[in-house]
Amino acid sequence: LLVPLLRRWVGLEEKQALSTAIAVIAPLCLLSAAVYLFRGGPAWETLWPYMTGGLVGGLVGGLVFEKAPAVWLRRLFALLVLFGGLRGLFT
16 A cells, blocks of 8 residues: 555656555554563574564665566565455455
């Protein structure tokens, strides 16, 4: 929802809108993770593999983001959202 709004109302290009949306979502994710951990979430030892994977995935994604055409980024993002939705429905 944020990306189309940024494109239509603010007039940003697609890659700029995606970057801005991620810049808005990232701090909210960090805040959510902090609240979860301080309320007795899993031990740090169990989180390291996921944090490492997220860091590597973020770095690779950043490199791909610079070179990929916007239409492919949109398609990949749509597939990711669809996958997450289907996984949420059936698990």
